[in-house]
Amino acid sequence: MQLQTMAAEKLSHAAPPADAAIAIDDVTLRFVTPDGHMMTAIRDFTMTVARGEFACVVGPTGCGKSTTLNLVTGLLRPTTGNVRVMGNPVTDISRDIGFVFQADALFPWRSVIDNVAAGPLFRGTPKAQAYDKARDWIARVGLARFEKHYPHQLSGGMRKRVALAQTFINQPKILLMDEPFSALDMQTRTAMQDELLGLWSDQKASVVFVTHDLEEAVALADKVYVLTAGPGTVKSVYRIDLPRPRVMADIRYDPKFIEIAKVIWNDLREEVQLGQSQGLQASH
């Protein structure tokens, strides 16, 4: 069979291997709410991403997906448990990490080329070299004619491509993506997914890709993590054995793909319903 289901319990107690790109080991994170209460965002969370692996994370809204990514960057610290990146505990923001944000995070006062060159410039690359590199990356995402444009002069899909170039130019060994394509239309999204897989296979990065679109997750990933409704923890992990290279426009009609998506959806559905009823309760 193409599909193996691993029980989440089995994983959460096995300590992650030391050489994993990302190892989140039994982490709980609580926020202090403005009225002084503690609010658990994720609990007993264990996740391992091997080097070069493409992992997708799906789960109901508010279950802690963005929080998980922020733990890997070091922007958030776990309340208990520990997070290791490339074998080292996360202490500071690592230079190995690239992050494509859920919201538009380009600098609106910088032109496309200045946005893309930002990373190397921040990191002290000489100006001429940084701009050469930026020009190269802008061409690779197909925006060579738009170097001098400002973000507000671009379409949503073009802005996302600038964001990809801005992140990829640093050649991150670890790539974190928070629902990067959820605001795009179907055609643009398919094109961007192909582009992403191309860039990923060139760069050999380890990827954590958060999405609420299960089909997107199955189409892209080596491994799909399904999270429970908040406070989130890993419900199950699925290995996706669809052959690569994958073509996004065709893969959704592949019977194997449909079968896998169906199995995972049955698992995810309960959590989504639970998440919705929690949301309703919270609003009463």
Add this chain to the structure above:
Amino acid sequence: MTAISPTEQAAARATSIVVAEAQARARLRKRHTLVIGLRLAILVALLGLWELGADYNIIDPFFFASPSGIWEQIWSWVTEGTSQGPLWLQIYVTLEETFLGFVIGALGGIAAGIVLGRNKLLADVFSIYIKIANSVPRVVLGSVFIIALGLGMASKVALAVVMVFFVVFANAFQGVREADRAMIANAQILGASPFQITTSVIIPSAMSWILASLHVSFGFALVGAVVGEFLGAKQGMGLLISTAQGAFNANGVFAAMIILAVMALVVEFLITRFENYVVKWRPAPFNEQGA
């Protein structure tokens, strides 16, 4: 059936676009002329009514001046100089005080706004003092400054500084606080140091707030300088007004007022130019796009 060749069609479409564009441009020009014409007409009507009212003593020119009287006053200041020296010297003195006060106050306000906006502890500690200082009526400080700093330039500059500082500070602080968190996180992950974050994310995103306050605060600086001169000075437009007031010379008061207004308008124009230059990345409002 006759087929229309695509090239013919395209050519026809192109000419029709050119014609439509020319028409649209002509319409715009006509409208522009109309607006300017109406503005001039209103000015002429108002001045004419004022002048007639003064001639027929409906408006008492002794108290309310008259356009011709104001013009004569300005002309005599320009050609013969004022009682305290040449007119350009008065303008120069006031402008110098205003500019110094404006620059010092604005730079101080921007610096304080960025430091407090970036540091929560400092903001919590100092916010109470800033509120207290801000609630003191500024003009009263003018008297304090004249006693402490004398009748020279320093007291006027000081008053202009306090007029400007709080406005710019409040805006810079707010602008820093509103800086997008995702954008800051993005810069951090791309590799920016805290200093780089301040210079390349915080300051640019606070820039529109700061520039908005500069518009208002130049006017405030001018008020500070003129009020300072009013309270006690040897030179300047404020002194000119206060001398004219002492002599019940309504024409003189109005004339000085008009000169000040022209000064303010010129500087306002320069600030707008500067603003457009600095924030050229900002999207044009929809109704101006493509114009």
